[in-house]
Amino acid sequence: MTDQELITSIRAFSRRRPFRNYVIEFNNGKQVLITHPEGIGPFAGVWLYVDPRGPQVVFASSAVCRVLDAIEA
16 A cells, blocks of 8 residues: 555544444555554554554555454454
8 A cells, every 4th residue: 555545544444433443454464453543653654553452563554455344253
């Protein structure tokens, strides 16, 4: 994804009310579950996700394949 595509996607998913979890899927198949609308954002030319239950994830827009709804179990 380009920077602008990722910004648009994250903005759309994060602004849903009520907020619902969503997933960022990377080109290598790995996924990150986004559980809070303010837990992700641009930082110094890359993206930073801070998960209160786990490690921080830093990635580039170009590493993202798609953004999609989380499937509830």
